[in-house]
Amino acid sequence: xxxxxxxxxxxxxLLAEMAEQSTDMISRHTPDDWRFIYxxxxxxxLLGYTVEEIIxxxxxxxxxxxxxxxxQRRAPSVIxxxxxxxxxxxxxxxxxxxxxxxxxxxxxxxxxxxxLKEILVVSRxxxxxxxxxxxxxxxxxxxxxxxxxxxxLDAEHRVSDMNEAARQRLAxxxxxxxxxxxxxxxxxxxxxxxxxxxxxxxxxSGHWRGSADMMAQNGDVIPVLLEILxxxxxxxxxxxLSLVARDMTAQQAMEQERAQYQADVAxxxxxxxxxxxxxxxxxxxxxxxxxxxxxxxGLERRIQGKEQVEVATLLPPLQRIRATALRAGSIIRRMxxxxxxxxxxxxxxxxxxxxxxxxxxxxxxAHQHHVMLEPPQLSSSLYVWADRVQLExxxxxxxxxxxxxxTLASLAQPGRVWVAVVQDANTEAGRVQIEVHDQGCxxxxxxxxxxxxxxxxxxxxxxxxxxxxxxxxxEVHGGTLQARTKSTGGAVFSFSLRLAPDITAAPSTxxxxxx
Numbered sequence: 156x157x158x159x160x161x162x163x164x165x166x167x168x169l170l171a172e173m174a175e176q177s178t179d180m181i182s183r184h185t186p187d188d189w190r191f192i193y194x195x196x197x198x199x200x201l202l203g204y205t206v207e208e209i210i211x212x213x214x215x216x217x218x219x220x221x222x223x224x225x226x227q228r229r230a231p232s233v234i235x236x237x238x239x240x241x242x243x244x245x246x247x248x249x250x251x252x253x254x255x256x257x258x259x260x261x262x263x264x265x266x267x268x269x270x271l272k273e274i275l276v277v278s279r280x281x282x283x284x285x286x287x288x289x290x291x292x293x294x295x296x297x298x299x300x301x302x303x304x305x306x307x308l309d310a311e312h313r314v315s316d317m318n319e320a321a322r323q324r325l326a327x328x329x330x331x332x333x334x335x336x337x338x339x340x341x342x343x344x345x346x347x348x349x350x351x352x353x354x355x356x357x358x359x360s361g362h363w364r365g366s367a368d369m370m371a372q373n374g375d376v377i378p379v380l381l382e383i384l385x386x387x388x389x390x391x392x393x394x395x396l397s398l399v400a401r402d403m404t405a406q407q408a409m410e411q412e413r414a415q416y417q418a419d420v421a422x423x424x425x426x427x428x429x430x431x432x433x434x435x436x437x438x439x440x441x442x443x444x445x446x447x448x449x450x451x452x453g454l455e456r457r458i459q460g461k462e463q464v465e466v467a468t469l470l471p472p473l474q475r476i477r478a479t480a481l482r483a484g485s486i487i488r489r490m491x492x493x494x495x496x497x498x499x500x501x502x503x504x505x506x507x508x509x510x511x512x513x514x515x516x517x518x519x520x521a522h523q524h525h526v527m528l529e530p531p532q533l534s535s536s537l538y539v540w541a542d543r544v545q546l547e548x549x550x551x552x553x554x555x556x557x558x559x560x561x562t563l564a565s566l567a568q569p570g571r572v573w574v575a576v577v578q579d580a581n582t583e584a585g586r587v588q589i590e591v592h593d594q595g596c597x598x599x600x601x602x603x604x605x606x607x608x609x610x611x612x613x614x615x616x617x618x619x620x621x622x623x624x625x626x627x628x629x630e631v632h633g634g635t636l637q638a639r640t641k642s643t644g645g646a647v648f649s650f651s652l653r654l655a656p657d658i659t660a661a662p663s664t665x666x667x668x669x670x
Contacts, residue, residue: 175195175196177195177197178197178200178279179195179197179277179278179279180194180195180197180198180201180202180256180277180278180279181193181194181195181197181275181276181277181278182194182195182198182275182276182278183263183273183274183275183276184214184273184274184276185273185274186262186271186272186273186274188213188215189213189214189215189274190211190212190213190214191209191210191211191212191214192210192273193210194206194209194210201254201256201278201280202217202246202247202248202249202254203248203249203250204248204249208249217246217247218244218245218246218247219244219245219246219247219253221245222244222245225244226242226244239259239260239261240259240260240261241257241258241259241260242257242258242260243255243256243257243258243281243285244256244258246278254280254282255280255281255282255284255285255286256278256279256280256281257278257279257281258276258277258278259276259277259278260274260275260276261274261275262274262275263275298318299318299319301318301320302320302402303320303399303400303401303402304317304318304320304321304324304325304369304379304398304399304400304401304402305317305318305320305321305397305398305399305400306318306321306340306397306398306400307395307396307397307398308337308395308396308397308398309395309396310392310393310394310395310396312336312337312338312396313335313336313337314335314336314337314339314340315395321400324371324377324402325340325369325371325372325377326371326372326373326375327372337349339370340369340370341367341368341369341370342367342368342369342370342376344368345367345368345369348365348367349367349381352365353365353367353381353383354383357383357384357385357396358385358393361384361385361387362382362383362384362385363382363383364380364381364382364383365380365381366378366379366380366381366403367379367381367400369400377402377404378402378403378404378407379400379401379402379403380400380401380403381398381399381400381401382398382399382400383396383397383398384396384397384399447476447480451476453472454469454472454473457469457472500542501540501541501542501632502540502541502542502543503538503539503540503655503656504538504539504540504541504543504546504655505537505538506533506537506538506539506576506587506589506652507531507533507534507537509543509546509547509550510530510531510533510550510574511530512547513547513550513551513554514528514530514554514574516547516551517551517554517555517558520555520558521558521572524558524559524561524562524570525562525569525570526558526561526562526569526570526571526572527569527570527571527572528554528572528573529571529572529573529574530573530574531573531574531575531576533576537576537587537654538654538655538656539587539652539653539654539655540652540653540654540655541632541652541653542631542632545628545631545632546628546632546652548624548625548628549625549628549629549650550574550589550591552622552624552625553591553625553648554572554574554591556593556622556648557572557591557592557593557595557646557648558570558572558593559595560593560595560596560645560646561593561594561595561645563595563596570593570594570595571592571593571594572591572592572593572594573591573592574589574590574591574592575589575590575592576588576589576590577589577590585653585654586634586651586652586653586654587651587652587654588649588650588651589649589650589651589652590647590648590649591647591648591649592641592645592646592647593645593646593647594644594645595644595645595646596644596645597640597641597644597645597646598638598639598640598646622636629650632650632652632653633651633653634650634651634652635650635651636648636649636650637649637650
């Protein structure tokens, strides 16, 4: 026996059992105001209502206001006898919150008259899917608005997509993306490094971070800070890679400008230092030049009125003239090296030679202030890794400050300034500590910090840049400028340098020039 809709009683019973046991909510509604005529028990775990509570309630009353208006605008255009109608909307639960449902509706009509009798609806909870879609859209908006370059690659390293920042910075036409591969995006040297190390790390650990140079399609080289992430399928296979690159062009330019500014300020400070020591340096030059004049005058007297002169008698004074002229040239060369504008260049330096050169450079100032300089007793095989001029500037600033501190202390006897080189358990491995000691008045009550600030000075005519520049140069060498007042009086300024291998057999070019 069949019912009026062509469904047998047995089929109807089976359909009813399926509806009762289904996790989807099955409901029947009146065609005019969508009141519930029937609803399956699934409504309880989906919306929190009991079947009895929902029967007779209009579905319009439970729609989110925005979705109800949207659905009512569409409803007149829906013709149910042409098929099914599926829509997604927010429905109010019993506790007042809204959940996302996806419903498929179809009409039930009178087979004789064709009149619309009721609407049959099957609904399921799609909140997680909708939330995931919303999250994906938010992420997509973030990626598109991000200034970082974001690029996606498939498992064969072909470009599948990239954000607007990447397209603009790499000068890529959107239609060209599918034709690009990873190699097309990087400078050959960076790609080689990426291929040998970066991608190997990604394969092993799922991520890699480092620096690289990307290559735009117009030939521009773009320095970036790069991170690569591997994304896997549920089975653990590589599905795709994502690259996030931060353009470091502006930052590198700013760092270069800052380094250039620091170099210019340091050179200006060196020129000021040379100017302050001008009288002492003039005296150092005057001595050898006067000696040369005296030797030449002696030679003139010796050969005056003589037609023949033995060469052997002329050789000693000529040798003394040569040695004295070389000494004067050495003083001038040292001044020129110290004040010359040149890019920083770290190299292996013999520490003993360098400290003795600086002591020689400021010996006149120490003599004028009645201060004794005591160099350290060092092994000639002790080498450090540093820029010669920058290290000389640090030591010279500290020594001149120590000499002036001894003068200001009004000592009853000549003051002492000495340098100690320390290598012990307290020194970081692979580094050596250099200490400049004095017998002055120690640090001010404010401590070291103000002294290191630019333009802060305790001297009546000081610029306040010496220690600030010294601190910056020490930090360039990986150290920290420190100071303390000694219990016996005076102060100690110290910093560390990285040790270099013993290169006695092959000294640096600059050391050779000094020797």
